Amino acid sequence: MKLKMSFLAEPSDANYRGNVHGGKVMKWIDEVGYALSVQYSGKYCVTKFVDDIEFLEPVHIGDLVILKAKIIKVGNTSLRIHVNVSSESLVEKIKKQNCACDIVFVAVDDAGNKSQI
Numbered sequence: 001m002k003l004k005m006s007f008l009a010e011p012s013d014a015n016y017r018g019n020v021h022g023g024k025v026m027k028w029i030d031e032v033g034y035a036l037s038v039q040y041s042g043k044y045c046v047t048k049f050v051d052d053i054e055f056l057e058p059v060h061i062g063d064l065v066i067l068k069a070k071i072i073k074v075g076n077t078s079l080r081i082h083v084n085v086s087s088e089s090l091v092e093k094i095k096k097q098n099c100a101c102d103i104v105f106v107a108v109d110d111a112g113n114k115s116q117i
């Protein structure tokens with residue numbers, strides 16, 4: 001199962017040099033992973049673990065940002081999701097690979113305890 005999110009990087013996402021903050025990119029990764037894990041499991045899910053993140057290229061204001069999330073492992077209560085972040089400058093048409101990482105979500109019940117998927 002996969003999920004794709006795309007949107008424009010906004011000025012409020014970026015620092016004074018016009019590059020998007022690393023923490024913002026991490027938030028997007030968390031959001032797409034969250035949406036896919038809830039969509040798949042049908043349950044509320046929480047972030048349990050984020051694998052190494054390396055920022056390869058900066059995302060600039062106005063770039064089209066594309067996040068692609070894919071489930072790579074379904075456990076008893078957890079889902080391991082691979083997320084790829086790429087961007088495209090729409091005028092120059094330059095495409096960049098910005099970063100990729102694995103993120104693990106755990107399904108939880110109303111009490112916040114882990115729950116079977």
Ligand SMILES: CC(C)(COP(=O)(O)OP(=O)(O)OC[C@H]1O[C@@H](n2cnc3c(N)ncnc32)[C@H](O)[C@@H]1OP(=O)(O)O)[C@@H](O)C(=O)NCCC(=O)NCCS
Nearest residue numbers: 046047048049074075076077078079104106108112113114
């Ligand atoms: C999620 C939570 C309910 C899990 O409870 P827990 O008793 O610690 O769960 P476990 O250690 O048994 O792990 C649950 C699942 O996560 C997996 N997991 C745990 N640590 C992991 C790690 N470092 N890497 C990969 N998977 C991991 C386990 O393998 C297990 O998967 P499975 O059931 O599919 O086999 C609890 O840790 C919690 O509430 N954490 C805070 C979540 C949160 O607030 N996230 C927001 C970010 S701050």
